[in-house]
Amino acid sequence: FEYSRSHFSFWRKNKRDNGDGTFGVDLNRNFSVGYGKSSNTASNVYSGPEPFSEPETRAIKIFVDNKDNITIALDYHSQGNVFFPAHKFNHEHEINGTYINTLCANMNDAISKVTGRKYGIHRGKPPTKLISGSGREYYYSKGIIAAVVEVGTRNIPDFMQNMQESIDENIPALLLALGEARNYSQNAPSRVENFRPTSVLANEVTLSWDYPQNKDIYFEIYRNTENKEACIENNLVASTFNRSYKDIQLNSGIAYYYYIRAVDSLTHKKSPFAPQTKIKTSLELDEFSRTLFPNPKDVGYVAQKQIETNRRHFGVNSLFIGVNESKGICYGSLQFDLSSIPKGAIIKDVTISLYPLNRVNAKIEKYGEWAISFVDTESVSDITEFNQIHNAEIIQTIGHSIPSEQLTQGKWSHWKLNKLELSILHDQLDNGKVLFKISGPRSLPEGRDSQMMMFDLGYGRFGGGLHYRPNMELKYTLPPEEVVVNVEQLSTLKESQIIENTLTCGFDSNNKKVYGLMKFNLDQLPDPSKTVITEAYIQIKNKSATKTRLDIRYNLEFVDVESISYAAIQNRERIEFIGYEVSRADLQKNKTHKFIFDHYSRLALEDRHFKNEEAYFIIKPTTSDIKNHTVDWYGKDSKNSVKLVIRYIQRRKEATAPIKNPSYAIENGKIKLIWDNPKEKEYVGTYVVRNRFRPPTNPLDGDKIYAGPDNYTYDDFGSASIEKYYAIFSYDNVPNYSEPVIIHFQGDKK
Structure with missing residues (x-):
């Protein structure tokens, strides 16, 4: 420590004499798991002549090997404000992966409560070279939950200003980890198995799982809307003894992340978390969604001191955003092609996401903010030119900027548009593109x-x-089209007679109800498989009003009738009430009445259209014990005739057929998946997802491998020796996804 503080702040080795004029071995490369032998003794990451060649690592090995009750191991390093969970030198999910990430996320929450700082959680992702010979992986190989905690933004921070703050924020996190240690012991409940979604709708999800019967065990279920977030009391959505749970009142087209653990009600010990379950709720029937990516030429950074090479910063490697001595000020240019979004679209929800790759060079604590702004495209002719981006006219900065202490390496950063920003994006649809400027701090302290x-x-x-x-x-919808359906048949049904082409309801002289019947033909609507009714109402006008002072009311019912007779109407099957009741006072105040269809009534109307059946409605009184009080309504042959007004959009309701003939092969050490795509003209593409533990049930239920129109793909980072499941979905332009077709990859065996 003293050497690094007084001579070289990035010195990371011990002071071993290597015998060739160089000194030191990187102790975090000197463990046996994944050890990589190196010959460059001068390197700052020299791993030593062999594993455990150093007395420090041998001492740790002896300690760990002789203790069978260690459940969690944390290595504290500097710098970066990031957790690095342990791994097994592949890019597959592991059974303990969710538990390690959640432990780090819960510690992160404890840190944030002290200083507001957010640490990243970054296991390493393809094609990142994973660290070899680390103590973290050695502990993990012994069945110990392990992670590295990179603390602070400088290797040797100012103690008074920064180090004390780092200590203060990490003590509660460390205590939380100590409290969690018993939940990974041999005496803790076993992990839940086969945690999965069994139903995913627009506003609800049903989850199921397997666990041996035990009257003392209940289950805690947590829900997040982002990956690698804490599982704490604030997002605990259920505690149940059941083996299933329905989560309701969700938003459509949104990704949700679910976590589960078993709890012993007697000892209060908890199991490790089961592998995370991810879903994306279905879209509402009138919604579409798109995920847009920039073309390589439309995304990159421009640097103040690299004017001649800025064009080469586009479509390759990283976005550098902020300021340093060598590059000067750096901005990001991010342009999206909007041509796939209809110009008249009504945009309901938009989120822009960037993946923070590395924050090591954001070295100053609590300094600067990172923001995304709409740029007036008329003010920029070349997005690769620094001065044009620097001086670009900003229309609006999106949402809240992200301060430096909340930049999280390994966790997506999101900017969600508010209503004003959605309207700005809508205005860009006519241009067919939208340009954003990504900015950070533009100056440095002395x-x-x-x-x-x-x-x-x-x-x-x-x-x-x-x-x-x-x-x-x-997420967007379309402006609706409107059709006015005139009534095809009107009837007044009394106990004694049926009067055609009139519409009257109330009570006759014998206190028997009088019903008004309306029939509509829905042939004016387009193809029912592509028609979504967004609004509907029946408009009728009364000719007369009841003279009684009693509070007589009238309502409208959507009904299923097999024949038109008084008895059939009395014994009708009601599908839905339409709108609200009309009172005596309403009849006297307003002679025009609109009975509004609710969600279920609209679905019933769509069902009638799909089955090519007429829609029947009756209007009737709700009060009883009244004689000789009726209301007359205008019929179908006047300018005030009964109307059914329907607003609709055209959108497919069903997915295309699933793919056929799935298979796999091993080519050059990679898994190749092959299939036949459906031949339907509405087919747009195929989506492939991988799940290490069970067959995926929806497109978000695992790692995305591919999306596009090809009939094959390679799993570039899936191990050919590890069992796993692939699900292949076809999709259309909504997108609606087909049922999954599963490939069970069994490692070396087909």
């Missing part, structure tokens, strides 16, 4: 050399792959 954040582009040698590209997720 004596500091960098406050620079790196975001992933997804492209290039150092990019994390296409799944880590900046993206903009939109």
Whole structure:
């Protein structure tokens, strides 16, 4: 420590004499698991002549090997404000992965309560080279939950200003981890198995799981809307002894992350978390969604001191945003093609997301903010030119800027548009594109050399792959079309007679109800498989009003009738009430009445249209014990005739057929998946997802491998020796997803 403080702040080795004029071995490369032998003794990450060659690592090995009750191990390093969970040198999910991430997220929550700072959680992602010979992986190989905690933004921070703050925020987090240690012991309940979604709708999700019968065990279920977030009391949505749970009142088209653990009601010990379950709720029937990615030429950064090379910063490696001595001020240019969004679309929800790749060069605590702004495209002719981006006319900065202490390496950063910002984006639809400027701090305090954040582009040698590209997720609907359906048949039904072409309701002289019947033909609507009714109402006008002072009321029912007779109407099957009751006072005040269809009534109307059946409605009184009081309504042959007004959009309701003939092969050590796509003209593409533990049930239920129109893909980072499941979905332009077709990959065996 003294050497690094007084001579070289990035010195990370011990002081071993290597015998060739160099000194030191990096102790965090000297453990046996994943050990990589190196010969460059001068390197700052020299791993030593062999595993455990150093007395420090041998001492740790002896201690760990002789203790069978260690359940959690944390290595504290500097710098970066990030957790690095342990791994097994592949990019597959592991049974303990959710538990380690959740432990880190809960510690992160404890840190945030002290200073407001957010740490990243970054296991390493393809094609990142994972650290070899680390103590963290050695502990993990012994069945110990392990992570590295990188503390602070400088290797040797100012003690009074920064180090004390780091200590203060990490003590509660460390105490939380100590309290969690018993939940990973041999005496803790076993982990829940097969935690899965069994039903996913627009506003609700049903989850199920397997667990041996035990009257003392109940289950805690947590829900988040972002990955790698804490599982604490605030997001505990259920405690139940059951083996299933229905989560309701959710929002449509939103990703949700669910976590479960078993709890012993006697000892209060808890199991490790089961593997996380991810879902995305269905869209409402009138909604569409798109996830837009920038073309490589439309995303990159421009640097103040690299004017001649800025064009080469586009579509490759990383977005550098902020300021440092070598590059000067750096902005990001991010442009999306909007041509796939209809110009008249009504945009309901938009989120822009960037993946923070590395924050090591954001070295100054609590200094600067990172923001995304709408740019007037008329003010920029070349998005690769620094001065144009620097001087671009800003229309609006989106939402809240992210301060430096909340930049989280390894966790997506999101900017959600509010209503004003949605209207700005809507105005850009006519241009067919939208341009954003990503900005950070533009100056440095005296004596500091960098406050620079790196975001992933997804492209290039150092990019994390296409799944880590900046993206903009939109949810929208279309302006409705309207059709006015005139009534086809009107009837007044009394006990004694049926009077055609009139509409009267109330009570006759014998205190028997008089019903008014209306029939509509729905042939004016387009193809029922692509018609979504967004609004509907029946408009009728009364000719007369009841003279009684009694509070007589009238309502409208959507009914199912097999024949038109008084007895059939009395014994009718009601489908739904339409709108609200009309009172005596309403009849006297307003002679025009609109009975509004609710959600279920609209679905019933769509069902009639799909079955090519007429829609029947009756209007009737709700009060009893009244004689000789009726209300006459205008019929179908006048300008005030009964009307059914329907507003609708055209949108597919069903998915295309599933893919056929799925298979796999191993080519050059990679898993190749092959299938036949459906031949329907509405088919747009195929979506492939991988789940290590069970067959995926929905497109978010695992790791995305591919989306597009091809009939094959490679799993570039899936191990050919590890069992796993793939689900393949076809989709249309809504998108509606087909039922999954499952490939069970069994490692070396087909």
